[in-house]
Amino acid sequence: MLSSLKVLAAVGLLALNVAAEKIEAPPENVMVDLNFNDHIVDDWYLQTIDSDYFMDITNAEWKDGSLDPALRVGEITGTKGTGQAIVKYKPSFDLELGEEYQIQFSARSSYVESSGKVVPAFGSNFGDWLQFTVFNQNGNIFVAWPGKGDYYEKEWYQWRYRFTVASGQDGPGYFGIIVHPTGTSVDWSFDDVSIIKVP
Numbered sequence: 001m002l003s004s005l006k007v008l009a010a011v012g013l014l015a016l017n018v019a020a021e022k023i024e025a026p027p028e029n030v031m032v033d034l035n036f037n038d039h040i041v042d043d044w045y046l047q048t049i050d051s052d053y054f055m056d057i058t059n060a061e062w063k064d065g066s067l068d069p070a071l072r073v074g075e076i077t078g079t080k081g082t083g084q085a086i087v088k089y090k091p092s093f094d095l096e097l098g099e100e101y102q103i104q105f106s107a108r109s110s111y112v113e114s115s116g117k118v119v120p121a122f123g124s125n126f127g128d129w130l131q132f133t134v135f136n137q138n139g140n141i142f143v144a145w146p147g148k149g150d151y152y153e154k155e156w157y158q159w160r161y162r163f164t165v166a167s168g169q170d171g172p173g174y175f176g177i178i179v180h181p182t183g184t185s186v187d188w189s190f191d192d193v194s195i196i197k198v199p
């Protein structure tokens with residue numbers, strides 16, 4: 001099982017090399033489109049292993065000072081290199097064999113350097129602490145350990161990747177984020193999550 005996960009992870013990493021542009025797609029192609037403006041946290045499931053986290057939907061500040069709801073996952077207690085928090089979006093979406101999908105997500109951390117600048121995490125990349133996955137009952141279909149990503153504003157970063165559904169990966173799929181403990185009380189915010197079948 002471990003070796004197959006490694007193979008799947010390698011497939012996910014290959015997908016990182018494809019620069020994905022924003023795409024326009026008809027509504028039937030939109031599998032997931034979340035901005036958290038409905039404040040419904042009940043659609044999300046939090047499971048922690050050897051760590052303690054909280055999860056809610058809270059207003060995050062943007063460059064113009066406006067507030068925009070986002071999913072927040074905060075580390076209460078944790079040890080670097082041990083345990084994890086699994087954040088899963090409960091509703092499934094249908095993945096079709098051979099079809100290509102574009103996944104987009106945005107993230108921000110609450111960590112503030114001594115300079116006052118909010119940074120992804122401890123001067124390194126998001127990918128040191130966060131994994132984004134699409135998976136089904138058989139395992140991972142897509143995995144990304146994102147780097148710093150595209151900056152857009154107020155220390156929010158955004159990523160877009162594409163993946164193609166292989167044999168055995170079609171049917172109901174799920175979106176999830178794995179958060180790895182830092183040993184510091186840091187909040188992660190997530191917003192603008194979408195999964196779109198490429199037309």
Ligand SMILES: [Ca+2]
Pocket residue numbers: 035036037068069070191192
């Ligand atoms: Ca939002």
